[in-house]
Amino acid sequence: MTPNYAGRMLWRLIWQMILSFMLGMITASICFVMATRVAHMGSVYYRLITTIYDLFGQAALYYGGSFFFAIVFMGLLNWPRFRYQHAILNAVGYIADGNFDARVPLRGSSELRELAEDTNRFVEQLNRSLAEERKAEQTKNELITNVSHDLRTPLTSILGYLGLVEQDRYRDEVELRHYISIAYQKSERMRVLINDLFEYTRTRHAAHTLKPVTINLTEMMKQLLEHQRIPLEDAGMEGFLRATDTEVTVMGDPAKLVRVFENLIVNAITYGKEGRRVDIAIHRYPKEAVVEVANYGEPIPSTDLPYIFDRFYRVDKSRTEHSGGSGLGLAIAKSLVELHGGTISADSDTMRTVFRVSLPLMKADAASPKNGAPAKA
Secondary structure, X not given: OOOOHHHHHHHHHHHHHHHHHHHHXXXXXXXXXXXXXXXXXXXXXXXXXXXXXXXXXXHHHHHHHHHHHHHHHHHHHHHHHHHHHHHHHHHHHHHHOOOOOOOOOOOOOOHHHHHHHHHHHHHHHHHHHHHHHHHHHHHHHHHHHHHHHHHHHHHHHHHHHHHHHHOOOOOOHHHHHHHHHHHHHHHHHHHHHHHHHHHHHHHHOOOOOOOOEEEEHHHHHHHHHHHOHHHHHHOXXXXXXXXXXXXXXXXXXXXXXXXXXXXXXXXXXXXXXXXXXXXXXXXXXXXXXXXXXXXXXXOOOOOOHHHOOOOOOOOOHHHHHHHOOXXXXXXXXXXXXXXXXXXXXXXXXXXXXXEEEEEEEOOOOOOOOOOOOOEEO
16 A cells, blocks of 8 residues: 555644744743843843834734744754755765666655655666666677677588588598588588577577476386487486386476476486486475486586586587587576476586476375386386
């Protein structure tokens, strides 16, 4: 409910006027008493005071004096308020000149203080908006720079090898096919980058429309492990699924969540070959479901860990380049998980690297846990 500031100020004015007139009348009465005593002290004062009384009249002097003193007391009562208004005007003018780090001073408990607090909140919100705008501009510039760099690298290779073909600078058909194969691989890398960039842009600008349905995470992860069986075998690895419940249900868009978990499994295969296995664990808590994807390869340096979900951030640029990654996979996964109201995080040490996805659990999924045995891909 909005406070009635006009009513509050009106009542303050009324009681200040009443108090000022009462004090004025009391002060005028005291002055009359003092004047009478002074008049009795000598004939000169007596004649002067008598002349004034005869000239203006006692009643006029009394009421005139009361009015005069009432104005004086009214000014004294409002003087702190006038000074505070002056301070607010100076502070607002200073802020209006572009000094957005300044704040309006807070004093007392009147509506002027509330005005100062609202002004300070406005300035803070303005600062946040300006900071977000600067960050958005910086992000846009970095995005353009990174995309230009990542597109230029394979494009340069494509033009180079196609130039050799166009100039007939190859020894035989085998070398020709080799050049064309390299150009094709670089073209595929550009396609992956452009698709990932388009997907990332859509997720960041809320262009995604989720089509939520009931999803059994345990069943989904079993299917994903099965789909990744051949890549796991090619990498000399095995995949294992451990779920405390055979049915852990969430509301989500299957295609989007598949994209998230596929990305995490592919990352585990790509960067965890040394560990020879990928472990997936599913846990159900009172309000959320947690999926962990762990590999046992080279750990992520602690200095890089806070930034791995930033777009185009690469722990090992040469390895990412070789594997064809765009540097957007984890950023896309983070955006998709957040669209579902969840969170994604990562931990890494010398033993293993774990990516952890938390999703809100369906309210209806309150049945007693059904223990499930570990599955193997």
